[in-house]
Amino acid sequence: xxxxxGTDIIEISRIQEAxxxxxxKFKLEIxxxxxxxxxxxxxxQKYQHYAARFSAKEAIFKAISNKLDKNYxxxxxxxxxxxxxxxxxxxxxxxxxxxxxxxxLSHCKxxxxxxxxxxxx
Ligand SMILES: CC(C)(COP(=O)(O)OP(=O)(O)OC[C@H]1O[C@@H](n2cnc3c(N)ncnc32)[C@H](O)[C@@H]1OP(=O)(O)O)[C@@H](O)C(=O)NCCC(=O)NCCS
Numbered sequence: 001x002x003x004x005x006g007t008d009i010i011e012i013s014r015i016q017e018a019x020x021x022x023x024x025k026f027k028l029e030i031x032x033x034x035x036x037x038x039x040x041x042x043x044x045q046k047y048q049h050y051a052a053r054f055s056a057k058e059a060i061f062k063a064i065s066n067k068l069d070k071n072y073x074x075x076x077x078x079x080x081x082x083x084x085x086x087x088x089x090x091x092x093x094x095x096x097x098x099x100x101x102x103x104x105l106s107h108c109k110x111x112x113x114x115x116x117x118x119x120x121x
Pocket of ligand 1: 048049052081084085086087104105106107108
């Protein structure tokens, strides 16, 4: 078994601008329906939650990019919080090489960050 880590930081204002400018197109390209539902439920701070999920997906790409031949899309990875609030990564497409992905998110007024650890079979 091999592990690979990935990390990412993003300015929340960049995600806010993209969402305001390209609204549905940007959402549909990057986020799953469940992710949109979660972010939109945090009305006043929704951009922090979108940015954290965007950051998590960037971190995943960093962790897997030199390990897998095929290219995957943003929506192949879904970040959903469990019943105690911990975010979990679900693969929306079969990626046989991956055993599991763990993620941790944080966000403040200006930035969102994500760290992931990918466990390969
Ligand atoms: C859950 C907690 C850690 C969140 O920290 P915070 O500084 O308020 O907020 P951050 O911006 O850093 O993190 C928010 C993210 O934490 C993550 N999170 C929430 N609950 C979590 C949990 N139980 N486990 C792991 N991650 C969690 C979520 O991803 C959330 O972002 P999201 O809603 O967009 O998914 C905090 O509210 C808490 O409960 N602290 C108590 C810690 C404690 O008891 N320490 C002593 C023993 S170790």
